[in-house]
Amino acid sequence: MHFTVEAQTIAKRYLTEGSIAIDATCGNGFDTLFLAGQVGRPGIVYGVDIQERAIETSQKRLHEADLLRQCRLVVGSHSNLTTIVEPAHAGRISVVMFNLGYLPLGDKSIVTKPEITITALEQAVELVRPGGLVSILAYPGHPGGLEEVNCIAEWAGGCQLGEKCFHVEKFQDPNNANSPILWTLTKAMFS
Numbered sequence: 001m002h003f004t005v006e007a008q009t010i011a012k013r014y015l016t017e018g019s020i021a022i023d024a025t026c027g028n029g030f031d032t033l034f035l036a037g038q039v040g041r042p043g044i045v046y047g048v049d050i051q052e053r054a055i056e057t058s059q060k061r062l063h064e065a066d067l068l069r070q071c072r073l074v075v076g077s078h079s080n081l082t083t084i085v086e087p088a089h090a091g092r093i094s095v096v097m098f099n100l101g102y103l104p105l106g107d108k109s110i111v112t113k114p115e116i117t118i119t120a121l122e123q124a125v126e127l128v129r130p131g132g133l134v135s136i137l138a139y140p141g142h143p144g145g146l147e148e149v150n151c152i153a154e155w156a157g158g159c160q161l162g163e164k165c166f167h168v169e170k171f172q173d174p175n176n177a178n179s180p181i182l183w184t185l186t187k188a189m190f191s
């Protein structure tokens with residue numbers, strides 16, 4: 001299974017022209033590009049990355065594909081998602097995508113951190129609309145990656161209970177201990 005493709009295939013079911021979406025880790029811009037194509041001109045995609053270089057790469061990619069107009073790219077941390085997203089869009093986000101770890105071909109020391117990731121996820125589940133999706137792709141194979149995976153697993157387990165009414169699914173390759181792990185959290189229609 002190619003997990004980035006799988007994450008996009010699942011996300012596609014939650015998007016339509018005019019949707020609002022968030023790429024919480026822009027990186028090289030592939031997921032932002034995908035989201036911008038799905039929501040079209042009437043839609044909005046927030047793209048966030050801590051690295052200026054990632055936002056520049058994403059901007060160039062979107063411009064070349066003529067998909068930049070519907071994007072709002074921000075250099076910053078996804079732990080500030082609630083301040084980055086316009087208040088009028090809170091609770092109306094159809095999809096939030098997280099593709100964690102480090103920037104491929106970039107500085108491997110700039111990597112997502114468990115505590116910050118959980119802070120961002122807490123905000124994402126508030127921002128997403130009823131029936132919307134939060135997808136999280138995490139990698140146990142790099143230093144600190146397994147710790148992040150374990151934190152997310154515990155946090156995601158709690159989302160199925162109590163006030164946070166999410167349907168949680170987990171995908172991984174059972175034959176590979178270092179397999180990426182994809183979680184999908186779908187918010188209940190009436191929560």
Ligand SMILES: C[S@@+](CC[C@H](N)C(=O)[O-])C[C@H]1O[C@@H](n2cnc3c(N)ncnc32)[C@H](O)[C@@H]1O
Binds near residue numbers: 048050079099110116
């Ligand atoms: C695996 S890459 C994302 C790949 C991207 N989705 C794509 O399609 O190319 C992970 C990204 O997370 C970014 N990142 C790390 N910490 C972050 C934070 N606190 N807030 C936002 N982005 C962060 C890194 O800079 C890196 O670009």
